Amino acid sequence: MADSTITRRDVLLYGGAAAGGVVAAGAGVVALAHAVGDKKTPVPGAPIVAKYVDGDLPVTDPGADAWKDAQPSLVPLVAQQIAQPFLEEAGVAELDARALHDGNELALLLEWDDDNVDDLDGIHRYHDAVAVQLPTKSGATPPALTMGAPGTPVHVLQWRATWQRDIDSGGKTGVDQIYPEVVHDVMPDDVLPPRTAAYYWVGRKAGNPLSQKLRTTPVEEIVAEGFGSVTHLPHQTARGHAVNSGGRWHVVVAVPTARTGVGEPLRPGSTWPVAFAVWLGSESNRGARKQIADWQTLTLEATS
Amino acid sequence: MATVRNWQLGRDMEYPYAADRPKKQFTMIMDTNKCIACQSCTIACKSTWTWGKGQEYMLWNNIETKPFGFYPTGWDVNILERLGEQQWDGDTYGGQTIFEAAPEGERVLGWTPAEEDWSHPNIGEDEPTGNAEDTTYIPDNPHSLMWMYYLQRICNHCTYPACVAACPREAIYKRPDDGIVLVDQTRCRGYQECLTACPYKKTMFNLETRVSEKCIGCYPKIEQGLQTQCTTSCIGRLRLTNFLSHPDEVDPRKPADYLIHVKRMALPLYPQLGLEPNVYYVPPVHVPTKYLTQMFGPGVEHAVETYRNAKDDEELLGLLMLFGATERIMDTWKVSGGVARAYDEAGDEIVAVPLREPTFTRPFEFTTDVKGVPTAGYRHNT
Numbered sequence: 001m002a003d004s005t006i007t008r009r010d011v012l013l014y015g016g017a018a019a020g021g022v023v024a025a026g027a028g029v030v031a032l033a034h035a036v037g038d039k040k041t042p043v044p045g046a047p048i049v050a051k052y053v054d055g056d057l058p059v060t061d062p063g064a065d066a067w068k069d070a071q072p073s074l075v076p077l078v079a080q081q082i083a084q085p086f087l088e089e090a091g092v093a094e095l096d097a098r099a100l101h102d103g104n105e106l107a108l109l110l111e112w113d114d115d116n117v118d119d120l121d122g123i124h125r126y127h128d129a130v131a132v133q134l135p136t137k138s139g140a141t142p143p144a145l146t147m148g149a150p151g152t153p154v155h156v157l158q159w160r161a162t163w164q165r166d167i168d169s170g171g172k173t174g175v176d177q178i179y180p181e182v183v184h185d186v187m188p189d190d191v192l193p194p195r196t197a198a199y200y201w202v203g204r205k206a207g208n209p210l211s212q213k214l215r216t217t218p219v220e221e222i223v224a225e226g227f228g229s230v231t232h233l234p235h236q237t238a239r240g241h242a243v244n245s246g247g248r249w250h251v252v253v254a255v256p257t258a259r260t261g262v263g264e265p266l267r268p269g270s271t272w273p274v275a276f277a278v279w280l281g282s283e284s285n286r287g288a289r290k291q292i293a294d295w296q297t298l299t300l301e302a303t304s
Numbered sequence: 305m306a307t308v309r310n311w312q313l314g315r316d317m318e319y320p321y322a323a324d325r326p327k328k329q330f331t332m333i334m335d336t337n338k339c340i341a342c343q344s345c346t347i348a349c350k351s352t353w354t355w356g357k358g359q360e361y362m363l364w365n366n367i368e369t370k371p372f373g374f375y376p377t378g379w380d381v382n383i384l385e386r387l388g389e390q391q392w393d394g395d396t397y398g399g400q401t402i403f404e405a406a407p408e409g410e411r412v413l414g415w416t417p418a419e420e421d422w423s424h425p426n427i428g429e430d431e432p433t434g435n436a437e438d439t440t441y442i443p444d445n446p447h448s449l450m451w452m453y454y455l456q457r458i459c460n461h462c463t464y465p466a467c468v469a470a471c472p473r474e475a476i477y478k479r480p481d482d483g484i485v486l487v488d489q490t491r492c493r494g495y496q497e498c499l500t501a502c503p504y505k506k507t508m509f510n511l512e513t514r515v516s517e518k519c520i521g522c523y524p525k526i527e528q529g530l531q532t533q534c535t536t537s538c539i540g541r542l543r544l545t546n547f548l549s550h551p552d553e554v555d556p557r558k559p560a561d562y563l564i565h566v567k568r569m570a571l572p573l574y575p576q577l578g579l580e581p582n583v584y585y586v587p588p589v590h591v592p593t594k595y596l597t598q599m600f601g602p603g604v605e606h607a608v609e610t611y612r613n614a615k616d617d618e619e620l621l622g623l624l625m626l627f628g629a630t631e632r633i634m635d636t637w638k639v640s641g642g643v644a645r646a647y648d649e650a651g652d653e654i655v656a657v658p659l660r661e662p663t664f665t666r667p668f669e670f671t672t673d674v675k676g677v678p679t680a681g682y683r684h685n686t
Contacts, residue, residue, distance in 0.1 A: 001335060081409060083332075083472070083667060084409055084411050084472075085409060085410050085411065085470070085472070085497060086409025088409070088412070088591040119492060121509075121511070121514045122419070122509070122511055123417075123419045123509055123511070124418055124496070125419070125420055126418065126496070131680065162514070163515045174308075174357065174511055175357055175358055175360065176511045181639075182360075184357070187355070187356065188355065188356050188357070200355070200356030200359075201356060201357075201358065201510075201512055201513050202489045202513065202517065203489045203492070203513030203514070203515040203517075204512075204513050205489075206490045207490055208491075208492065208513070208515055209490075210493055210514050210515060211512075211513035211514055211515060212514075213512075227472065228471070228473050228474060230493065235579070259472075286418075286472075286491065286495045287472050287495035287497060288472050288494065
C-alpha cells in the first residue's frame with residue numbers, strides 16, 4: 001500500500017481496526033532489520049528505533065557521529081490525495097528517518113533528496129519543509145492519518161526552510177533578499193515610530209507565528225484534529241536544525257519527551273505510531289499539496 | 305458541496321459551503337463611462353493601506369485599460385480560456401461556474417499568476433489597438449474607431465468567494481453584518497491557495513509577513529458610515545459605496561437595490577464565473593455589445609439603453625448626481641424641485657445636489673468705461 005496513492009478508503013481503514021494490522025506487520029520487519037545488521041543502509045519499512053544516548057543529543061548537528069549509530073528507516077512517500085487540494089504527483093518518493101533520545105528529549109534526523117533550496121516565501125514561491133506527526137495519546141489504534149480527527153488530536157512538529165533561514169540570517173528573509181536589487185521608497189519604519197510602523201506588518205502585529213522573522217527555533221509545535229485545523233501551541237518546546245548538502249536535506253527535529261500540556265510522555269521503552277510529510281518548494285508544494293507517509297512505528301529504546 | 309442560489313445566474317449552483325447571506329452586502333457601483341484612469345483611487349488606497357514593506361506590488365484597487373490592460377497580466381482572459389466557451393440561455397446561465405468546473409482534487413478551477421504577471425501594473429494603458437483586425441477594429445464605423453475603456457477594480461466581496469472556498473484553513477471569512485470578505489491575519493498560514501482560486505486575482509501575498517492580504521472594503525470607514533477611500537478620492541465621481549439587500553427583499557428606495565435590481569443598469573463583473581461578485585458596473589456605452597456581454601452578462605443592452613436615457617429620468621439622474629457628493633454612505637434619496645437629496649438611515653439629509661448647475665451668460669461684446677470715455681469691449685480668455 002505504501003508504494004501507491006493513499007485513498008480515502010485507506011484512511012478510513014487506518015482509522016479503524018486495520019491499524020492494529022499495520023503495527024503487527026511492523027513488528028515483523030523489526031526482526032528483518034536486525035537480521036540485515038547494516039546500520040547505515042536505510043531499511044524499507046523498518047521501525048524507527050530511537051537509540052538511547054547517555055549525553056548530549058546532537059540536535060543542532062545533523063552530521064554528528066551519534067547519528068551514524070542510529071539505524072535509518074526508509075519511509076515511502078506518496079502524493080497527498082485524501083483532502084482537497086491534492087498534490088498531483090509526488091516529487092520525492094522516500095524519506096530516511098532515524099532517531100535518538102536521552103530520556104528528556106526525542107530527536108529525529110530526517111533526510112530526503114532535494115536539489116533546490118527553497119527558503120524564501122514570495123509570490124508563487126514556496127518553501128521546503130518536513131513534518132513529524134505523533135498521537136497525543138497511546139493506544140492500539142493510531143489517530144486518523146489525516147492529521148487526526150475531532151476528539152483524536154495529533155501532535156505535529158513542522159520544520160520549514162524559511163524559518164531555518166530566519167535563524168541562520170537573523171531574520172533577513174524578506175523583500176530585500178527575494179529582490180536584492182530592490183530600491184525602496186520611504187517605508188513606514190523609515191518615518192514612523194516603531195510602535196506605529198508595526199501596524200503596517202499586520203500579520204506580525206496580530207501575533208501570527210508565521211509572520212515573526214526573529215525566532216529561536218526553526219520547528220513549530222502544533223496540534224491538529226483533522227486537515228485544516230492546525231493550531232500553534234502557546235508554549236513552544238521543539239528545537240531543530242537543518243542543512244542542505246549533496247542535494248539533500250538533513251533536518252533534525254527534537255521535542256521534549258515530557259510533552260507537557262500536549263499529550264502523554266514519550267517514555268523510554270514505549271512504542272508510538274509516527275507519520276511524516278515532506279514539502280518541495282520548487283514543486284509548488286504547500287499546505288495540503290505535500291508528500292505524505294503512512295503511519296510508521298517509533299520505539300524509544302529503554303534507558304537501562 | 306452545497307446547493308446555493310446565485311441570482312446573477314438565474315439558477316442554483318454548487319458551492320463548498322451552504323448559503324449564508326449577510327444582513328446587508330457591502331457593494332460598490334462604478335460608472336465606467338466617467339473614468340479617466342487618473343489612478344487617484346489607486347493612490348488613495350495604496351497610501352492608506354499598502355505602503356508597508358512587503359506590500360510593494362499590492363494594488364488592492366487598480367484601474368486597467370480594457371481590453372488589453374490587466375493586473376495581474378491576463379487575469380481575466382486566463383480564467384476565461386480555462387473555463388472554455390460557455391452559454392447564456394437568455395437570463396439564465398447554461399454553462400459551468402469555476403466551482404462546477406473544478407478538476408478532481410481541487411475545490412475551484414483556478415490558476416496561479418507568475419511573478420512577472422505582477423510586474424506590470426499598468427500594462428496596456430490607453431492601448432486600443434493590438435491585433436486590430438481580429439479584435440477591437442470596427443471597420444463599419446465611419447471613423448474606423450478603435451475602442452477602449454477603463455475598468456475599475458477592487459475585491460468584489462463576493463457572495464460566494466472563491467478565496468473562501470479554496471482556503472484549507474477557513475482563514476478567510478465574510479462578515480455577517482456587511483458581507484465584507486477578510487483574511488484572518490492570525491489564522492492564515494500562507495499557502496496562497498486564495499491567490500490561485502480568486503478569478504479576479506484580488507488576494508495578494510505579503511512578502512514580509514508571509515500571509516495573504518486583500519482589499520478590506522475600508523471597513524473601519526464603513527463602520528462609521530463613511531464611503532471607502534477609493535470612492536471619496538474619485539475626481540470623476542463615478543463610484544458609490546452602498547449596501548445591497550437580500551435579493552428577495554429588494555427595496556427600491558435604496559440606491560444599490562434601485563440601480564442593480566430595479567433599473568438593472570449596474571451589472572456584475574464576469575458573473576458566469578459563479579461568485580456573485582458585489583461590485584457592479586454601468587457598462588461603457590461605446591463598446592461592442594459582444595465584448596460587454598462576455599464581461600458583464602446578458603443585461604448589457606438594457607443597461608446601456610437605460611444609461612443613455614438617464615437624462616430623461618429625474619430619479620435616476622438625481623441618484624447619479626449624488627455619486628461622489630458626500631463622504632457619508634447614502635441610505636435613501638429623493639429628487640424634487642430639480643434637487644437630489646441623500647438621507648442617512650435616520651432619515652436626516654446628508655447632502656443636496658442640483659440636477660443642473662445654474663448657468664449665467666456673459667455677452668462677448670460689452671460696453672465699458674475707460675477713463676470716463678465709453679468704450680466697446682470684448683471678452684477673451686479671462
